[in-house]
Amino acid sequence: MKIKLLLFTLSLFSIISVAQNSVSSKISEYLENTQKVHGIPGMAAAVIKNDNILYQDYFGTGMIESLTPVSKNSMMPLFSASKLMTNVAVFKLVEEEKINITDPISKYFKDIPEEWKKVTIQNLLTHSSGIPDFIRFDMSLPHDKLLKELYKEEMYFEPGAHFQYNQTNYWFLARIIEQITGDKFADYIIRNQFNGNSEGILYSSNFKEAIPNRVIKYNYIAKRELFERNTPVGDEIGHPGNGISITMPRLIEWCQNVLKNKFLSSETHKLMLETFEYEKGPKEHFTNGWAVYKVNGNLTYGFTGGGVSGIRFFPEKDMAIIFLSNGMKTYSVHNMVINHLAGMIDKDLADENELMMNKIEEEFIEGNISAEGVFQNYKKLFAEDTEAHLNALGYKFIDNNPKYAVRLFETMVNEFPNSFNAYDSLGEAYMKIGNNKKAKTNFQKSLDLNPENKNAEDMISRLKT
Template sequence: MNFTNTIKIFLVAALLTPISLQAQILTSDSIDVFVKQKMQQKHIPALQLAIIRNNKIIKLNTYGTANLEYNIAATDQSIFSINSITKAFTGVAIMQLAEEGKLKITDPISMYLDSLPVAWQKITLQQVLTHTSGLPDILDEDEMVLGHGSEKLALQKVKALPMEFNTGDKFSYNQTGYVLLGQIINKLSGMHFTKFIEERQFKVAGMPLTRFGDSYDVVPNTAGAYRMTKMVDGQFTMNNNPGTAYIQFPLFFRTAAGILSTAGDMANWIIALKEGKLLKDKASIETMWKPAILNNGKIGGFNGLTNGYALGWPTVTRDEHPAVGPVGGGRSALFVYLKDDLSIVVLTNLMGGNPDRFIDEIAGYYINDMHEANGFGLAPNLKKLRAQLLKKGFDNAVSIASNLKKQNASFQLEENSLNTWGYQLLNQKKTSEALNIFKLNTILYPGSANAYDSYAEVLEIAGNKADALTNYKKSIRLNPNNKNAAEQIKKLASK
């Protein structure tokens, strides 16, 4: 077959392919490229991805290496620890018992458990689920469960500790309450909570590869666990390559963490939940996904993204494309977008891979305005600034910001937000734009060592070593303990 005929066949095939299918293929390919780039940037050995629309899995893919020691490729059957995403399963279990009339989330935990300290007795199931209880934590300062694996000893030790704060005053991530929830599920369901979750969620949703376990268990096709940090002289330091991580969850702790699963199984779980197979009443799901309101009327969460916490489910509470977003071990995450027909599961085997930080960008391949490059996620005032910069040029950032302030005295640009946006622009290969944003930050916050440090870093990347050196020196004058600036000054001065 000659070259001309080959081209003709290709064109005919392209014309016969539906436009919607062509778009899906292009989207899928673009996501693959993006995911592989993220894996390379973050040193993630293996990643599983599932995307759900219209209660169907429209993309299921696995990338990378499940086992670095033996160079075993990851597959769709590879099993990943989901760590604290387990808490979302516990939230569903509690709501299942609520639908059966066996409890109310507003009930105090003392209705179901005896021998609790007096200060614990009025705490409600809802406050325990949402990490607003003020209970002392059953983890020690090294993130190890108290009691050396003994439930009795662990509870004895934690009950002797004082409350951390007045119930409802703030959000503080706490594992103790989830151990208590496990005891309540045991009592009210008539079976161990692991069995209850297996029967009522894993089997109902169609999750054949999902199970409870940890690093101690021999799990076929496990993707294992890796991390980029190691302990040196009592401090965590960064490795250049992933090292093996060991995680153990005592049986009584597995309402908080301990489920192993696949992206495909997790997608089936989300679909079963949305189709009413796990919870019959839509109001139950609405209650489960409603973030707790603190005593001051606000919500509290992990960070600016997962900024609220509901019944076992972190929430991404925002005006645009809100979501619920369980995260686990800094390695796995799933987002269910509440106003969009879209859910995304990302499981990895790297602690510190933090896929919750790039799930929104994956969503952007289906909802265009969610791309970071289109300004998604920027604070309202930053969006106003961005709109003007796009019209008048980033070189005019200082004067534009000044005019916006004159027009509205309450207009304020936060230092950290500007800094974050600057690095986003840098990642998007927009070095000139990033430089202008970092320069603006030094003008707005002349007393910030970090502002000058970031500006110097990007000047150095841009090849302007003289100005980079000047700004590193300004940074170290403001903060003599800035080790990065000191190292960069030494390096640049020697050239």
Template sequence: MKPVSISQIDEYIAQVQKTSLIPGVSLAIIKNGKIIHRKNYGYANIENDIPVSDITIFRLYSLTKPIVATGVFQLIEKGKLSLEDPVSKYIPDLPASWNTVQIKNLLTQSSGLPDIVKYEKLDEKEAAEKVFADPINFKQGEKFEYNQTNFWLLERVVETVTKQNIQMYITENQFDGAASKNTVLFSTDSRDIIQNRATPYFNYATGSLQMALPYNGNYLNSCNGLNITMNQFIAWDAKFRTKKIISNASKAKMWEVFPYTKEKSEFTSGWDQRIVNGHISYGFSGGRITAYRIFPKDDLSIIFLANGLGGIFNVENTINQIAYLLDNDIIDYKVAAYETLLKTSKSNITDLKSTFVKLKNDPKYKDVDFEESLNVIGYILLNQDKKTNEAITVFQLNAEQHPKSFNAFDSLGEAYEINKDFEKAISNYTQARELNNDEGYRAHINAKLKELNAARTSLKK
């Protein structure tokens, strides 16, 4: 492990914020039980110029799940639950077809149950009636299929066993206790007024960054409802790593990869397992903007909390890059290639092809999906940086290197269309159409070509 360059980490976070239009970030890095970096960046609330601070509360979204899963294993450790228990043992009003589902199926997203999230705007009773009537998707244990029904049911199981609501149970058993002023909060409704909570900002509705107030039914608290400060998360990490929440044996059991019978997936009981150049890590992310990852053998924890984004962003890749900046042996070559190509595209586009060729010819990067990386970079330049010519250069390289990819030509056509080069837009959209046999896609491209031909004719007049 090389000496930690805090300035490099700060520069990287600044780059990520700028590239992905992320308003505010709180970052903590814990190594060998010590906080080696803890910093807040940007704004918790843009319109009132309120910076992210140590008292800023972040909604964790689905990052709630590993904490709830840990709570389930606390009950297992005390003999109050078993992974093999049928869920119907604790929730007697389930449909008969759900009676074979076990606790382990909920934790590992292997239940095959229909997703209650489709009905999240309904109250719990109405949502339950509808999801109970939906068909089972597959036999329990066959494969990983992420849905919110699993942790909705886990919440009901925990509350039945403990005779406490989920907030009280998690607070008393993993944080500072119900009487503490630092009691954690569960709220799946971002419209709720919670003092010091960061305002969420996203670009999903309009394409431009704006205040966004996602909400779910409060019965989905265990799915995505936990709201805490970074200081609370750091304290939780310390207790988790030092056996003050669950034992090492329970942790090892929780982190066993589930043996799905019809597919391979590196998922455990509520946690993703990720291996980065031989370094095993466990963690999860939420809302595309929060993530926690622990590398047990490296005694390294990384906590990244943000309050929104306005562009392309992969929070798991960001965690990997932070880990790499700390220790160059923890290198995700896919992320490394992407970061190298992105930096070259932004700083000196004329070097892009030579940089690409060097990476592609290096055996270390043999598993990199260069087509995806170039496509993402092209759209960052096109939509976020408004550098259309540079984006065209990236898309041209992608089409040249992947001549059988309809998507590469489609993206190049889009860039030319934005640049009002209708001749080249038509040519590349036509090539994309010829490479894709999907009737719906072809119909879409035909309509697009009709519009572009009309625009080209009008331009010539």
């Protein structure tokens, strides 16, 4: 009997192993194709489910100049996805009853302007504070002088009214953490979320600094058909919002601990993921620090950063998916990749419309179908709002590879000749490729169709100067 049971167990493990290998093989095939189609220099991906690492692999090069391959030792920049660690730190202090998310920030900062005194910790977490964003100012200023400049500015809106992404929010969260704990922000994160072990973890906002194993982000310059290093220089005020670079094994470890509620109790974790209601919208868009993504009707939570990184949690599936890269020739693919991998792991998460849309876009990038072909396919998929979807696709391309945007917007103008927005979009695409004459012509057509189109009016004025 024991022998039969042992044989059955071994057989079951064998079946599970074969199934996992089959899924892993398909994931690798998909990722290799994605890297090729979108021109991604280097990337890494991982899937964690039920506390097991279902998938982990590395592709391409982290440093184009030296052809250094991406590996388990590569510290990949998370950029704005770094905010997730800051969020967990804030809620750890909430759990310890050292702070409350409803606390006004005036409790911690006595020198702030009067109109800032309505701002709460929750407003900082949800980007609903309305306070000025420090990235609009001279970042070389000493911190005390930068604060004075911020204090002179009018608030953007009343706290709680809107969502407006803002790095100052996370600088102030870090200052609160430091004030309460007496630690430097980065030291507190590493001690409490990484067991005090900084191996494979780096807080740095200075990308000109040469650091072994750190991967560099690259911007694609379509006119010259090459990648250029993206090397912003900042200091520690950027750390809570975008400053961490980390190896995949250490990030997997962190995600496993989040899934197991190792950092926070289940009750505090639930509070962190409560949807925040903005007075003037949007709805079901953001929690207390985490972005909300609907995947085939399932609510998922996470964050993205720099157009290259994405971390996503699927609580109902006890799953997390990580996708990290260092650039692309087309458009940011992290959400697309994460959604696709989720559908490969769990069919309940597979959105057939999204998969078809991704395939159409891939065929367009590879030159197998024209912009008109994209329109005809989109018309079948999105009969009610074909123009909106075509417009959204064009804007995906407009920064990295605007020639694709021009083709799509030209088709949009042909198919929707009475749409002021179609001409406005085409005008912006022509500006991106440096054809100001055609840009001006299309902005004028947009303005003729809609005299209240302020964007077209502003662009025409800019082109005149």
